[in-house]
Amino acid sequence: MSLPVKPLKRDAPKDMEPHKRRTVVTPFPGVEVGIRGAQLRATETDRLCKAGRGAGAGGKADLPSAARGFSARLIRWHQRHGRHDMPWQNTTDPYRVWLSEIMLQQTQVATVIPYYLRFLERFPQLADLAAAPVGEVMALWSGLGYYARARNLHACAQAVMSQHGGRFPHDPDVIAQLPGIGRSTANSIATFCFGAHAPILDGNVKRVLCRAFGIAGFPGSGTVEKRLWALAAELMPKRHGAIYNQAQMDLGASVCARAKPRCDACPLAELCVARATGRTAELPEAKPRRTIPLRHATLLVLQDGPRVLLETRPPTGIWGGLLSLPELPAGADTQEWAARNFNCTVLTVSPAPTLVHAFSHFRLQIAPLLLQVRPQAAAMEPGRQWLPLSALEGAALPTPIRSILGAVQASGNKPLPSRKR
Numbered sequence: 001m002s003l004p005v006k007p008l009k010r011d012a013p014k015d016m017e018p019h020k021r022r023t024v025v026t027p028f029p030g031v032e033v034g035i036r037g038a039q040l041r042a043t044e045t046d047r048l049c050k051a052g053r054g055a056g057a058g059g060k061a062d063l064p065s066a067a068r069g070f071s072a073r074l075i076r077w078h079q080r081h082g083r084h085d086m087p088w089q090n091t092t093d094p095y096r097v098w099l100s101e102i103m104l105q106q107t108q109v110a111t112v113i114p115y116y117l118r119f120l121e122r123f124p125q126l127a128d129l130a131a132a133p134v135g136e137v138m139a140l141w142s143g144l145g146y147y148a149r150a151r152n153l154h155a156c157a158q159a160v161m162s163q164h165g166g167r168f169p170h171d172p173d174v175i176a177q178l179p180g181i182g183r184s185t186a187n188s189i190a191t192f193c194f195g196a197h198a199p200i201l202d203g204n205v206k207r208v209l210c211r212a213f214g215i216a217g218f219p220g221s222g223t224v225e226k227r228l229w230a231l232a233a234e235l236m237p238k239r240h241g242a243i244y245n246q247a248q249m250d251l252g253a254s255v256c257a258r259a260k261p262r263c264d265a266c267p268l269a270e271l272c273v274a275r276a277t278g279r280t281a282e283l284p285e286a287k288p289r290r291t292i293p294l295r296h297a298t299l300l301v302l303q304d305g306p307r308v309l310l311e312t313r314p315p316t317g318i319w320g321g322l323l324s325l326p327e328l329p330a331g332a333d334t335q336e337w338a339a340r341n342f343n344c345t346v347l348t349v350s351p352a353p354t355l356v357h358a359f360s361h362f363r364l365q366i367a368p369l370l371l372q373v374r375p376q377a378a379a380m381e382p383g384r385q386w387l388p389l390s391a392l393e394g395a396a397l398p399t400p401i402r403s404i405l406g407a408v409q410a411s412g413n414k415p416l417p418s419r420k421r
Contacts, residue, residue: 011413070212070271071237071244076266078247083254087113094168095126098156101185102149109253114413115144127166130157135312137395138321147398152180170194177397192242199232200245204252209235210284211256214273219284293362299325299401301352301370301408302336304386308405309342309373310319310395312383318359319398323387325368334369342384346371352407357400370405 084088086109088100098339099119103112119140123129128138133155146294150233157177160168169175176186183201190196206219209228217224237244255262261280263269273326274280281337302309310323326342328334335346352368380386 026144029360034288063196067213067235068271070268072236072249073267073271074247075237075240075243078250081254081265082151082247082250087116092193094189096120096363097192098181098185098189099153101188102180103144104217105149105185105211106146107144111144115141126157126160126168129154130161134321137397139394142322142396143398143399143402147322149180149314151315151321155179156181170196172196172198188245191245195242197236197238197241199229199236200248201228201232202249204256204323205232205248207258207284208248208252208256208268211261211274212268212272214277214279214283216283217285218287219286292358294356294365295362296365296367298330298367298369299404300328300334301325301368301404302342302344302373303339303408304344304375306390307386307388308408310385310387310397320400322396322398323385324398324400325367325404328369334371338371338373341377342373342375344375347372352404355400355403363401366400366404370408 065410086100088096091097100112100116103116122136122140123132126307128199133152134151137154138147138150141147141153144150159178160166170189170190172183172186175189176183177409178186181189187196187198187200188202191198191200205226206228209215209231210219213231215224215227215231219225219228222234251266251268253313255266256268263272263275263280266272269275272281274281309326311326313319313322313324315321326338328337334349338344338346348371352370354365354367357364375386389405391406392409395402397405
């Protein structure tokens with residue numbers, strides 16, 4: 001199986017939605033900011049809740065009954081129970097908000113935090129990220145997955161520097177035109193940093209809306225998503241939009257969870273259609289199932305003493321721009337192909353344990369072969385390099401490649417043990 005080099009539909013979407021989200025809380029009039037984050041004054045939340053306003057922009061009267069008090073309940077709940085101490089909160093710096101938004105797409109908060117802090121340590125400002133080589137960005141991203149995000153992150157930073165004078169635009173429609181940024185992410189940045197009146201629709205928000213309003217169908221389908229965007233726009237309150245958007249994400253992450261939602265702790269329990277009709281476990285509806293194919297690849301670990309040969313993957317597609325192991329074409333003779341393509345003498349060939357890595361649209365079974373080789377004196381082709389095993393930690397490697405090489409490093413020059421299947 002030859003690893004694809006064409007862009008993958010789900011590896012590089014414009015706006016991947018996270019399973020676990022949070023964002024910045026931005027101060028507005030009537031909001032106090034302290035060490036625990038932005039909170040509404042009690043008098044303000046009481047006024048909102050007593051008013052029972054939840055219709056949002058335009059205050060249209062044709063919303064479902066569940067909309068009554070929707071936003072006010074969420075705002076009051078967030079003051080008491082929302083998350084206020086994430087490392088990317090309590091700032092209106094669009095660079096930091098944008099960085100956290102991209103990292104949190106399809107990735108849990110606990111996983112993101114150390115990557116976020118390392119990125120800010122290395123690239124404290126947008127200009128630092130834009131000026132860095134893309135290889136260095138990919139190396140720091142290594143292990144976080146969905147590597148198209150890292151490529152788009154670098155491209156977006158350069159676009160902001162070259163097209164917008166180094167400053168993020170304030171208009172969410174303009175933000176959405178930047179690489180790797182879709183409508184929901186653009187609205188988040190504009191709301192949390194610039195006070196825009198813009199709804200969001202990430203995975204947590206979709207789940208809250210589908211349950212609260214009893215919306216059937218897969219929320220990722222075009223028809224259902226269009227309906228959800230219209231509803232989100234109608235529910236958006238005229239004031240305190242940042243706190244309201246944060247509250248939706250926090251509720252979806254901590255209370256209205258995908259499995260075992262805590263309905264007894266939900267501020268929307270009295271309004272929730274799914275709870276009233278016994279459909280909490282059914283909504284939102286899952287994506288229609290399809291068979292996930294299993295593909296196979298044989299990767300060569302060419303080892304010359306304490307170093308291994310790596311190749312840079314094409315800039316798009318699977319593991320785009322990362323370092324990887326050479327792939328043996330199907331039917332090729334291992335020793336002949338390796339000697340001819342890498343100008344080396346193959347001393348020994350031994351199998352290493354196979355492993356299976358899951359992508360969004362297929363599973364890949366990797367069969368590594370460990371080759372002890374003696375390189376000939378010749379110039380190295382562009383995109384290839386001999387990497388010392390001691391330098392693995394700082395290299396831009398996909399997770400399964402790092403796992404294979406870590407096992408090689410741990411075993412020294414001894415054959416790797418077979419893995420029981």
